[in-house]
Amino acid sequence: MTEPLVTFERVEKRFDDFVAVKGATLDIGAGEFVAIMGPSGCGKTTTLRMLAGLDAPTSGTIRIAGQVMNDVPAHERDTPMVWQSLALFPFLNARENVEFGLKMRGVGVSERRQRAMTWLDRMEIAEFAERNVETLSGGQRQRVALARALVTEPKLLLLDEPLSALDAHLVIRMQSVLSRLQRELGITFVYVTHSQSEAFAMADRVVIMSQGEIAQVGTPREVYRAPRSRFVAEFVGRNNILPGEVVASHQGMVSVQTPLGTFNVQGDAAPGTSASIVVAADMMQVGGGENRLTATVISEEFVGSMVTAFLEASDGTELKVQVQERALADLGLETGREVSLGWNTADGHLLVDETP
Numbered sequence: 001m002t003e004p005l006v007t008f009e010r011v012e013k014r015f016d017d018f019v020a021v022k023g024a025t026l027d028i029g030a031g032e033f034v035a036i037m038g039p040s041g042c043g044k045t046t047t048l049r050m051l052a053g054l055d056a057p058t059s060g061t062i063r064i065a066g067q068v069m070n071d072v073p074a075h076e077r078d079t080p081m082v083w084q085s086l087a088l089f090p091f092l093n094a095r096e097n098v099e100f101g102l103k104m105r106g107v108g109v110s111e112r113r114q115r116a117m118t119w120l121d122r123m124e125i126a127e128f129a130e131r132n133v134e135t136l137s138g139g140q141r142q143r144v145a146l147a148r149a150l151v152t153e154p155k156l157l158l159l160d161e162p163l164s165a166l167d168a169h170l171v172i173r174m175q176s177v178l179s180r181l182q183r184e185l186g187i188t189f190v191y192v193t194h195s196q197s198e199a200f201a202m203a204d205r206v207v208i209m210s211q212g213e214i215a216q217v218g219t220p221r222e223v224y225r226a227p228r229s230r231f232v233a234e235f236v237g238r239n240n241i242l243p244g245e246v247v248a249s250h251q252g253m254v255s256v257q258t259p260l261g262t263f264n265v266q267g268d269a270a271p272g273t274s275a276s277i278v279v280a281a282d283m284m285q286v287g288g289g290e291n292r293l294t295a296t297v298i299s300e301e302f303v304g305s306m307v308t309a310f311l312e313a314s315d316g317t318e319l320k321v322q323v324q325e326r327a328l329a330d331l332g333l334e335t336g337r338e339v340s341l342g343w344n345t346a347d348g349h350l351l352v353d354e355t356p
């Protein structure tokens with residue numbers, strides 16, 4: 001990582017007796033796009049609000065560019081926040097909304113007008129500059145909000161579910177706008193979202209939170225292919241999780257005995273250890289693979305050109321296989337059919353149970 005722009009050191013936030021964020025330790029590099037994700041109530045927004053200066057940590061230290069920020073109020077920071085509800089001024093037009101932050105900083109009329117227009121142009125909405133924001137579409141308003149946040153050229157932009165009110169097709173469009181903008185400007189983005197696809201599509205690294213704690217930090221690929229806990233394995237993507245016990249261990253390879261059979265996986269754990277094998281749905285094969293089991297097709301879910309087939313093994317374990325829609329018939333993945341599933345040992349991931 002480049003020199004961290006943001007550091008959280010054992011940050012805790014309490015609301016009376018309730019601990020919303022616990023012991024958060026995290027570095028965010030300058031120019032990084034970091035997504036914070038996790039289930040509702042896990043502490044994502046509280047983490048972002050502490051970065052914005054809207055909430056102060058109860059303990060621990062937050063630094064931005066090396067400076068301790070714990071008690072620096074929002075208006076003395078250069079950390080604008082964009083969120084779903086936008087908070088544009090309804091009585092101002094698009095340009096005036098964008099100019100607002102510059103006006104507050106005492107930038108003169110002609111300079112602020114010119115800077116606002118530059119940003120509206122960059123966001124491809126210059127033609128709507130003089131329109132009242134109430135008359136703009138959701139996507140156009142979101143671009144005004146982004147232009148307003150970026151016109152002061154901050155080093156750090158905070159985004160809280162900024163696309164959640166938009167239609168699906170606009171979300172995809174805005175994702176590419178945001179990604180391009182972030183790369184071109186080299187601004188650090190911290191982006192809170194419920195949506196795994198949004199986080200994975202844009203972020204360099206994702207932070208997965210659970211009940212106020214950081215469960216894992218890594219690239220989308222790392223958290224998807226090598227989840228560190230059952231929580232992360234279940235939260236991220238369509239993983240098959242086969243719990244069991246290590247029965248043999250030899251030179252970086254272990255055998256895990258599960259109710260569905262004994263399977264090999266790369267890793268290290270002593271015999272007797274409780275562990276699971278995690279296999280991503282797109283690594284599961286129909287009628288192939290070094291580790292095999294049988295299961296019955298229960299249902300199918302279509303997402304674009306991909307299909308996820310849900311199956312049930314003899315002991316009731318739910319399994320998932322992701323395949324191309326056009327391969328579905330050839331693979332015989334029809335509801336009610338019993339099929340052989342398998343995966344190659346190198347495609348499995350060992351998850352040693354956390355000690356309670």
Ligand SMILES: Nc1ncnc2c1ncn2[C@@H]1O[C@H](COP(=O)(O)OP(=O)(O)OP(=O)(O)O)[C@@H](O)[C@H]1O
Nearest residue numbers: 015018020038039040041042043044045046047194
């Ligand atoms: N001002 C407050 N007073 C009391 N409790 C609060 C306050 N703000 C947040 N909380 C609690 O802290 C927890 C974390 O809230 P937070 O808004 O950070 O969650 P989140 O992960 O962003 O959730 P969501 O995805 O639903 O927005 C929640 O249980 C919430 O009720």
